[in-house]
Amino acid sequence: MPGVRRASRRRYVLLLIVLTCLTLITLDSRHGRSGALGAVGGVAHRIVSPVQGAADGIARPVSDWWNGVTDGGNLKRKNRQLEEQIAALRGKQTAADQAIQQVSDLKALLRLQDSLLIKNVNGLVVDRDPGNFDPTLTIDKGSESGIAVDMPVIAPEGIVGKVIEVWSGGSKIQVLTDPNFSVGVQTPGHGAAAPATTGIASGQVNSHDLAVEFDAGTKVLRGDPIVTSPQSTLFPPGLPVGTISSATIQPGNTGVSATITPYVHLGALQHVMVLLWTPGTPGPVIATTTTTTTSTTTTSTLPGVSTNPSSTTTTTRVGG
Amino acid sequence: MRRSVRLAGLVVFVVIVQVTVFPHLRLFGVVPDLGLLLALAVGYQEGPEAGAIVGFAAGFGFDLFLETPLGLDALTYALVGYTIGVLESGLFRSPRWMPSFLGAVGGLAGGLLFIALGVLVGLDAVKGTQGLVTISYAALYDAILAPFVFFLVRWVLGSDDRVRDVWSTR
Numbered sequence: 001m002p003g004v005r006r007a008s009r010r011r012y013v014l015l016l017i018v019l020t021c022l023t024l025i026t027l028d029s030r031h032g033r034s035g036a037l038g039a040v041g042g043v044a045h046r047i048v049s050p051v052q053g054a055a056d057g058i059a060r061p062v063s064d065w066w067n068g069v070t071d072g073g074n075l076k077r078k079n080r081q082l083e084e085q086i087a088a089l090r091g092k093q094t095a096a097d098q099a100i101q102q103v104s105d106l107k108a109l110l111r112l113q114d115s116l117l118i119k120n121v122n123g124l125v126v127d128r129d130p131g132n133f134d135p136t137l138t139i140d141k142g143s144e145s146g147i148a149v150d151m152p153v154i155a156p157e158g159i160v161g162k163v164i165e166v167w168s169g170g171s172k173i174q175v176l177t178d179p180n181f182s183v184g185v186q187t188p189g190h191g192a193a194a195p196a197t198t199g200i201a202s203g204q205v206n207s208h209d210l211a212v213e214f215d216a217g218t219k220v221l222r223g224d225p226i227v228t229s230p231q232s233t234l235f236p237p238g239l240p241v242g243t244i245s246s247a248t249i250q251p252g253n254t255g256v257s258a259t260i261t262p263y264v265h266l267g268a269l270q271h272v273m274v275l276l277w278t279p280g281t282p283g284p285v286i287a288t289t290t291t292t293t294t295s296t297t298t299t300s301t302l303p304g305v306s307t308n309p310s311s312t313t314t315t316t317r318v319g320g
Numbered sequence: 321m322r323r324s325v326r327l328a329g330l331v332v333f334v335v336i337v338q339v340t341v342f343p344h345l346r347l348f349g350v351v352p353d354l355g356l357l358l359a360l361a362v363g364y365q366e367g368p369e370a371g372a373i374v375g376f377a378a379g380f381g382f383d384l385f386l387e388t389p390l391g392l393d394a395l396t397y398a399l400v401g402y403t404i405g406v407l408e409s410g411l412f413r414s415p416r417w418m419p420s421f422l423g424a425v426g427g428l429a430g431g432l433l434f435i436a437l438g439v440l441v442g443l444d445a446v447k448g449t450q451g452l453v454t455i456s457y458a459a460l461y462d463a464i465l466a467p468f469v470f471f472l473v474r475w476v477l478g479s480d481d482r483v484r485d486v487w488s489t490r
Contacts, residue, residue: 024391
């Protein structure tokens with residue numbers, strides 16, 4: 001009899017666990033990490049954040065060595081550096097082209113744009129992809145720096161993703177290659193006959209490229225630079241996204257399917273910038289920004305970016 | 321100290337190591353499932369009920385740090401821990417290679433279960449053949465680490481004698 005009772009108890013325990021898990025999955029899927037679930041997650045992150053920072057400092061050299069053992073050592077490191085340089089150059093070139101094109105169009109708005117300000121926070125990437133099916137980055141700046149959910153995250157090369165979770169001392173970023181990530185994008189246009197067109201780009205399963213569909217008749221060429229669109233509710237317009245890697249006309253000429261190779265190399269990111277910009281509020285309208293210092297005024301692709309990986313909050317003046 | 325308290329400490333330790341250390345120590349680009357290995361080891365040594373409870377706790381702890389739906393890893397680990405506990409009762413002896421074997425098989429089974437549950441809840445990231453490749457590499461990594469986790473569980477629990485059926489009363 002005791003054996004039967006124990007077996008029955010086991011089954012009740014398993015049933016209870018399964019029902020609890022199904023409830024959690026349902027709540028999480030419907031309401032996200034808000035309320036009590038979000039609070040529990042925030043507490044867990046706050047507890048682990050100091051350990052994460054310390055582990056990152058200790059583990060980085062070990063990680064480099066480990067990658068050397070498992071992935072071919074110097075070759076991979078050099079390759080990563082070169083990819084990072086290429087991506088940075090592409091981003092700069094795109095933004096410069098965009099600047100030249102847009103300066104003439106937006107000259108009339110220059111004074112208005114010049115008065116717009118966007119604060120931003122530089123963050124150090126302390127963790128990435130904790131699981132095997134979880135394309136996220138964790139940075140060391142959180143609610144104490146003014147970061148909130150849905151704020152855009154960028155790097156010198158282009159957009160990185162958006163903030164999906166914030167706690168004191170850290171934030172989690174959903175990267176742009178996540179299949180659940182979408183962003184409004186715009187083509188450069190090819191003359192008056194083929195003007196710039198907008199579409200929604202999304203991450204794809206098992207791919208580092210983004211998929212996007214444009215209206216029928218849109219002209220896109222391999223290598224075309226793609227930027228965030230003025231209709232984007234998530235990102236300020238004009239930020240570099242990537243280049244067109246392939247484009248095909250859909251059957252029946254109902255549209256154009258294209259893939260975008262992002263400028264950012266997510267695996268090599270060490271620092272990112274969170275724009276303290278809430279979707280839907282007034283913000284910069286073009287990619288080119290003017291950073292005013294006490295002595296000089298310089299023009300750069302993205303606001304005050306990343307050559308300075310410091311953790312201070314800076315203010316960027318947005319203009320034409 | 322009560323075994324359940326020691327096990328709770330072990331669960332916390334494993335979750336912290338999983339989310340802070342192993343993202344830096346990837347093998348073929350994947351991380352191992354330490355929580356799953358813990359559920360396997362506890363289920364193997366302490367029985368299905370303990371395996372399920374520890375699997376749930378470790379999976380829930382890991383879920384807090386993931387973007388995937390909360391409870392998905394908890395359910396996977398709990399079911400695998402329970403199953404190993406049930407299957408273990410049919411074994412008469414425990415060869416030395418058993419932890420690695422269980423790590424590989426359990427890791428593969430857990431990965432497949434995760435993918436199946438992920439597809440059911442609409443998780444896009446697990447779809448496609450790359451998901452199968454990922455869990456295969458993860459299972460290999462699990463097999464390598466399993467002897468260490470099994471040893472750790474034996475060491476924390478303090479004895480080799482099987483206490484499977486009275487675990488919950490201790």
